[in-house]
Structures are given as C-alpha cells and as structure tokens.
Amino acid sequence: MAEEMKTNADNEVKSDVEETIEPVFEEEVQTDNGQSDIVAEYEAKLEEANTRILRLQADYDNFRRRTKLEIEANQKYRAQTIITDLLPVLDNFDRALQTQVDQEQAKSLLQGMEMVYRLLIEAIKKEGVEMIDAVGKEFDPHLHQAVMVVEVEDTDSGIVIEEFQKGYKLKDRVIRPSMVKVSQ
Amino acid sequence: MAEEMKTNADNEVKSDVEETIEPVFEEEVQTDNGQSDIVAEYEAKLEEANTRILRLQADYDNFRRRTKLEIEANQKYRAQTIITDLLPVLDNFDRALQTQVDQEQAKSLLQGMEMVYRLLIEAIKKEGVEMIDAVGKEFDPHLHQAVMVVEVEDTDSGIVIEEFQKGYKLKDRVIRPSMVKVSQ
Known part of the structure; x- marks a missing residue:
C-alpha cells in the first residue's frame, strides 16, 4: 500500500526524483500485534517523509523552470x-x-x-x-x-x-x- | 542518537526547515532482538529521509538566494x-x-x-x-x-x-x- 501511494504521488507532482526512501518491508510483518503497530507507525512516518521529499523536489523544479523563463524574458526585453x-x-x-x-x-x-x-x-x-x-x-x-x-x-x-x-x-x-x- | 544526528545535520546545512519527521520512539524499544533490529532499520531509514529533506531544502534556499541576486544584477545593469x-x-x-x-x-x-x-x-x-x-x-x-x-x-x-x-x-x-x- 505504501508503495502504491508513493507511485501516485510521484505521478502527481511529476518530480525528477528517481529514488525515494524504500519502506523496510514490502508487506507488513505479522509476528504479533505490538510489532505490527510499530511497523505501521514507521511505515506512515516514512510515507510522510517521502511525500515531503517529492513535494519539495517538485516545488524546486517548478521554481527553477519559472526562474529560467523569467531571466530569459528579462534578458530579451532588457532594453x-x-x-x-x-x-x-x-x-x-x-x-x-x-x-x-x-x-x-x-x-x-x-x-x-x-x-x-x-x-x-x-x-x-x-x-x-x-x-x-x-x-x-x-x-x-x-x-x-x-x-x-x-x-x-x-x-x-x-x-x-x-x-x-x-x-x-x-x-x-x-x-x-x-x-x-x-x-x- | 537519531535525535542528535538530526540536530547536527540541521546546523550543518543551515536550512529553514523547522520541523522534521520525528522518530517513532525517542529511545530504542527493547522487547526482543528481532523487534530491536526492525526499529533500528526504520530509524536509519527515517534518518536518511530527514537528511534528504534538510539537504533539499537547503539547496532550494540557496538557489532562491542566488537567483534573486542574479535577477537584481541583471536588472541593475540591463542597459x-x-x-x-x-x-x-x-x-x-x-x-x-x-x-x-x-x-x-x-x-x-x-x-x-x-x-x-x-x-x-x-x-x-x-x-x-x-x-x-x-x-x-x-x-x-x-x-x-x-x-x-x-x-x-x-x-x-x-x-x-x-x-x-x-x-x-x-x-x-x-x-x-x-x-x-x-x-x-
């Protein structure tokens, strides 16, 4: 599930980020209830961090693109x-x-x-x-x-x-x- | 330990980020060895993600500052x-x-x-x-x-x-x- 959400976020922001921090386990480990809770909590934290990385990278990319266009226009019509x-x-x-x-x-x-x-x-x-x-x-x-x-x-x-x-x-x-x- | 490393990273990159993703536990949970390993692995992943967030934010901030100066200089001497x-x-x-x-x-x-x-x-x-x-x-x-x-x-x-x-x-x-x- 975490894997799936990450992919969605990736498409949505169209970021250049290639790799994100991978969850420790592909599937939830089911040994006992306490451990499962801990794993779920960690997965949520990792998910949150990855989403932030993707957002930040997308913002940065957009800012770079906009700035480049702004500098080019300033240059073109500077006179x-x-x-x-x-x-x-x-x-x-x-x-x-x-x-x-x-x-x-x-x-x-x-x-x-x-x-x-x-x-x-x-x-x-x-x-x-x-x-x-x-x-x-x-x-x-x-x-x-x-x-x-x-x-x-x-x-x-x-x-x-x-x-x-x-x-x-x-x-x-x-x-x-x-x-x-x-x-x- | 994770908390301490985060603080160091924060100082090093002088980022504007105020909050990072908090580790799930302040101290390592010691129930059995298997669980301790999992927790350690998750803490490392979170640490890695936080460092990336800080670096990215610092890069973004630096880029913004440099760009602002560049645009101002272009504007000042445009003629x-x-x-x-x-x-x-x-x-x-x-x-x-x-x-x-x-x-x-x-x-x-x-x-x-x-x-x-x-x-x-x-x-x-x-x-x-x-x-x-x-x-x-x-x-x-x-x-x-x-x-x-x-x-x-x-x-x-x-x-x-x-x-x-x-x-x-x-x-x-x-x-x-x-x-x-x-x-x-």
Whole structure:
C-alpha cells in the first residue's frame, strides 16, 4: 500500500526524483500485534517523509523552470525602458534631418547629424529594435494606428498611404505602432 | 542518537526547515532482538529521509538566494550593452554641437540639435547613466584615463586640466573613463 501511494504521488507532482526512501518491508510483518503497530507507525512516518521529499523536489523544479523563463524574458526585453525613453529623441532627430537648407554651414551640419543618426539607429538595432514598415503596406492594426482614412483613386482600400510618425518594434513586441493615413 | 544526528545535520546545512519527521520512539524499544533490529532499520531509514529533506531544502534556499541576486544584477545593469553602443553617438553628437557657425540656417539647426541631445541625455540618465566629472577634479585612475601629463604653473599636481573625451558611469560601474590631460 505504501508503495502504491508513493507511485501516485510521484505521478502527481511529476518530480525528477528517481529514488525515494524504500519502506523496510514490502508487506507488513505479522509476528504479533505490538510489532505490527510499530511497523505501521514507521511505515506512515516514512510515507510522510517521502511525500515531503517529492513535494519539495517538485516545488524546486517548478521554481527553477519559472526562474529560467523569467531571466530569459528579462534578458530579451532588457532594453525596453530605454528604447521607450529614446522615442522622442528618434522622432525629433528624424524631423530635424528633414529641414530644408541651402546654406553651406547648415548643409555640412546636416551631413554630420545624419552620421550621428545612423550610429544611433545602429545601436538600437543591435538591441533588437526594428522600424515598422508602413507606407505601401496593407494596414495592420497590430502595427499601425490609423489617424486618417481617405479615399484615393486607383488604390485598393486598407493600404497605408502616408506615415506621420515612425513605429518601432523590440523583437516581437510593438513598442509603438506607426501613425498612418489609410486608403478607404 | 537519531535525535542528535538530526540536530547536527540541521546546523550543518543551515536550512529553514523547522520541523522534521520525528522518530517513532525517542529511545530504542527493547522487547526482543528481532523487534530491536526492525526499529533500528526504520530509524536509519527515517534518518536518511530527514537528511534528504534538510539537504533539499537547503539547496532550494540557496538557489532562491542566488537567483534573486542574479535577477537584481541583471536588472541593475540591463542597459549596459545599449549604453556602450551609444557611446559613439554621444561622442559624435557632442563634437557636432561644438561646430562654430554664423549663418542663420545652421544656427537654427544647431538649436534643434541641442534639444535632441538634451532628450538623449535625459533618456540615458533615467537608466542610471552619469557623466564623469573631470576638469578641475583630482585625477582618479578609476574614473580618468591620463593621455597627457603637463606642467602647469600655479596648479597642484594630479589635477585634471582638460578633457578630450567624456567618461560615463552606469550606476556604480564605469562604462568608460574620461580621457584627460593631467597636471604634473
């Protein structure tokens, strides 16, 4: 009986424990009543101890699994806060680079700034950041936020025709959808 | 005897377990030799089970402690990679902002870029990044890298007198020391 209960417990907790403390006797020893009582009491104690070992091991295994997943997720999205804080930098940088200039100093300054912008994009790409494709793509509510819907001749409906603000993804997470104009 | 061994094991592994499975009898039952053997065998089995419970609990506790520290350290320095990758952005940005201009377009462009730079510094400061103070400070080999040593009149020796490249710290970690000129 003790053997049977142990097996049940084992299945239930799906533990990695291979061996448990074996009962001293497979079957109850029947010499006299006093001895039988003692044996029963010992078997119960052993049973209790084995159950505790199995529970503890199962808890430990579960904790290890959960922790591993938690550490992996933390690692995967570790840049999320700083990337979110960098969005205004990217937006303003982007806008400034579109300034129309014709004077020499401004032109050369813009060139230098384009280089700095490329380095910035490179740094965030290395952490898993991607710009979301928008213009010309089919509208996708997971990636795009439609702030305008307009009728356009010779264009199917549901196509992104203009991007007002760039969207960004960190690996498989959308950090911010693109803000777009969509054809009706 | 079993009681005593249990106590030793308890001290050794410094476990949080408060209670263990108690032996059935405090002292060995002495009715006949056969029964005494059985009792001894059971006591040994229980002892074995208790030791395993204590060990398992101690392992589990240690694992939990280590994991907690690991998760905290990961969290604390999570931005280190991206900050390191952002250093060339900061250096080049810094340099570009020092361009001397007198034409209107360039002046207004520089103003816009200074705003972008401030946003960038703000974003990295929020993650715990600090610029290392250098000029006027006592030279500190943990924070500063001396690339030039010069004699300066009316200046004590070992003072940073010029900074060639900014240094950065992430919380208590130096990501890159300042590159400086020091007085002799």
